Amino acid sequence: MEGQDLPYVLIDHIGGKHGVYEDHVEFLEKHFHLITMTEYLENKKFLSKKIRAIYMWYHRPVINEELLQSLPNLKIVASSGVGIDHLDLKLISSYGVKVSNTPFVVSTDTADLGMALMLASSRRLVEGHQIAVSPDTEYFPADWLGAEVSGATLGIVGMGTIGYKVAERAKAFEMKILYHNRNRRNKEEESAVGAIYCKKIDDLLQQSDFVLLSVNLTPQTRKLIGKRELELMKPTATLINTSRGLVVDQDALVEALQNKVIKAAALDVTYPEPLPRDHPLLKLKNVIITPHIGSATKKTRRLMMENMMESIQAGLAGLPIPNEVLL
Ligand SMILES: O=CC(=O)O
Numbered sequence: 409m410e411g412q413d414l415p416y417v418l419i420d421h422i423g424g425k426h427g428v429y430e431d432h433v434e435f436l437e438k439h440f441h442l443i444t445m446t447e448y449l450e451n452k453k454f455l456s457k458k459i460r461a462i463y464m465w466y467h468r469p470v471i472n473e474e475l476l477q478s479l480p481n482l483k484i485v486a487s488s489g490v491g492i493d494h495l496d497l498k499l500i501s502s503y504g505v506k507v508s509n510t511p512f513v514v515s516t517d518t519a520d521l522g523m524a525l526m527l528a529s530s531r532r533l534v535e536g537h538q539i540a541v542s543p544d545t546e547y548f549p550a551d552w553l554g555a556e557v558s559g560a561t562l563g564i565v566g567m568g569t570i571g572y573k574v575a576e577r578a579k580a581f582e583m584k585i586l587y588h589n590r591n592r593r594n595k596e597e598e599s600a601v602g603a604i605y606c607k608k609i610d611d612l613l614q615q616s617d618f619v620l621l622s623v624n625l626t627p628q629t630r631k632l633i634g635k636r637e638l639e640l641m642k643p644t645a646t647l648i649n650t651s652r653g654l655v656v657d658q659d660a661l662v663e664a665l666q667n668k669v670i671k672a673a674a675l676d677v678t679y680p681e682p683l684p685r686d687h688p689l690l691k692l693k694n695v696i697i698t699p700h701i702g703s704a705t706k707k708t709r710r711l712m713m714e715n716m717m718e719s720i721q722a723g724l725a726g727l728p729i730p731n732e733v734l735l
Contacts, residue, residue, distance in 0.1 A: 414441040415724055416458040418448055418479070420468035428465045432713045436463070439717060445469050457481055461720040467494045476503045484723030486716035487733075489703060490514050490570075493625040493652060497735050507733040508719035511569060513711040518702035519573030522620050522650045523581075525674035526562075529646050529696050530555045530618070555617070555644065555671075558582050563616030565609060565632070566623030566651065567593055574620055575601040586612045613640040618648060625652035633657065638664040646672040650702050653679035662688045665695060676702055 417440040421427040428436070436442060442463070448455050456478050462471065464487040469475065471485060482505050487495060490511040500507055528534060531554040539545045539552075562578045564571045567589040575585050578601075585603040587593075592605050606612040609632075613619060619641060623629045633647065634657040641647070647670060649656055658679060664670050672694040681700055689695055703712065715731060722729045 414439065415460050415720075416441045416443055416455065417461045417463050417720060418443050418445070418459045418469065419463045419465065420445050426466055426468055428463070429709065429713075432710070436713070436717060439721065452478065460484075460724055461486065463716055463720065464488065465716075471495065471500065473499060476500065476505065484508065484720055484729065486719045486723075488712050488716060490518075491624060491652060492733055493654075495733075497733065501735050506723050506729055508716070508723070508729050508731045509733050510712045510715040510731060512731070513708055513715055514703035515569040515573050517705050517708045518570045518622070518650055519577060521676060521698070521702050522570070522574045522622065522648060523577045525648050525650070525676065525696060525698070526618050526620065526646070527557055529648070529672050529674035530557050530560075534696050535693065555646075557618070560584070560617040561586065561615055563587070563606070563612035563619045564603070565589075565612065565619060565621050566629075567603070568622065568624075570650070571620075571622040572597070572601070574622065575603050586616060588612045609637070610640055613637055614642070616645060617642065618646050620648040621651045621655050623651050623655060625654055629655050631655070631657045633661070635660040635663070638669055641670045643668060643671065645670050646674060648674045650676045653677040653681065658689070662692075665689075665692050672696075676700055 419428050419442050421444050422433050423430050433442065443455055443459060457480060459479050460481050460483050462469065462482065462485045464485055466488055476482065484506045485500060486508045488510055490509055492509055495507060497507060558581045561584040564574055564585065564587040567587040571587065575587065578585050585601060586606050587603050588606045588609045598605065621633065623632065632655050638660055661673060665673055674696040676698045677700055678689065678697065683690055689697065703709065719729050719731060
């Protein structure tokens with residue numbers, strides 16, 4: 409297909425902080441006629457019937473009833489990343505529109521980040537860096553010891569693709585691995601990483617030195633970790649969250665960290681993102697926060713873009729959609 413025969417695909421915008429990456433645009437434009445939201449709004453009458461797919465890069469453009477109503481020939485929404493909590497699947501499917509995501513290509517990086525957060529928090533890398541670059545601070549103060557990761561107990565809440573990859577990595581650190589999941593993994597999968605199933609999350613919370621959250625955000629997992637759960641954790645334990653901020657009751661977490669109910673937290677996700685500059689979590693020394701970078705490597709972002717492109721092409725050709733999200 410060439411030039412004007414290419415299918416019209418709506419994107420939010422190009423470049424800047426949250427736009428589609430410019431080098432991805434170059435590639436996408438070989439396959440699609442990309443229309444930005446601004447172009448769409450300026451020429452809605454002509455474009456609304458033309459647009460057949462939405463390329464939703466990091467939750468943009470926002471898909472609501474008004475947008476869906478205005479795009480009568482829309483067939484597919486390709487959403488980047490694994491989480492789909494920003495999508496109203498019922499609403500979208502009521503317009504006969506399919507949805508896809510990119511779960512498999514983000515899992516390795518996100519698992520790596522989970523390990524990085526665990527190591528950084530336990531060995532106090534951020535504080536260490538600050539000491540190392542500060543001219544005023546004495547090196548190696550006596551009260552400045554970390555906790556060991558190797559040999560410690562890791563509790564993984566949510567043993568999907570990401571959780572399992574964390575377990576594979578943790579095995580190499582000789583960790584004892586506990587996990588809690590809606591469905592138990594089969595025996596072979598458990599023994600390959602030496603993971604022990606905890607039917608009750610409470611058992612995992614009570615025994616773990618590190619609790620890592622890798623669940624999807626759903627009504628069932630919203631505020632899964634609250635005051636009661638934090639109080640079940642060891643006072644020496646660290647909470648790591650690479651899933652969604654709303655899986656944790658953040659007020660309860662602040663209180664638990666301030667009162668040393670748990671030792672530390674390492675969070676790639678919060679709510680909102682970013683946190684307001686005066687948020688108490690930003691003031692605590694026993695907290696590390698990264699700006700939602702689970703899948704943020706060049707290679708993975710490229711693979712995500714390619715996945716999304718393939719899903720759109722399949723959706724428009726009436727073929728089975730790779731990574732279709734079913735209601
Ligand atoms: O948060 C990132 C994702 O859902 O992939």
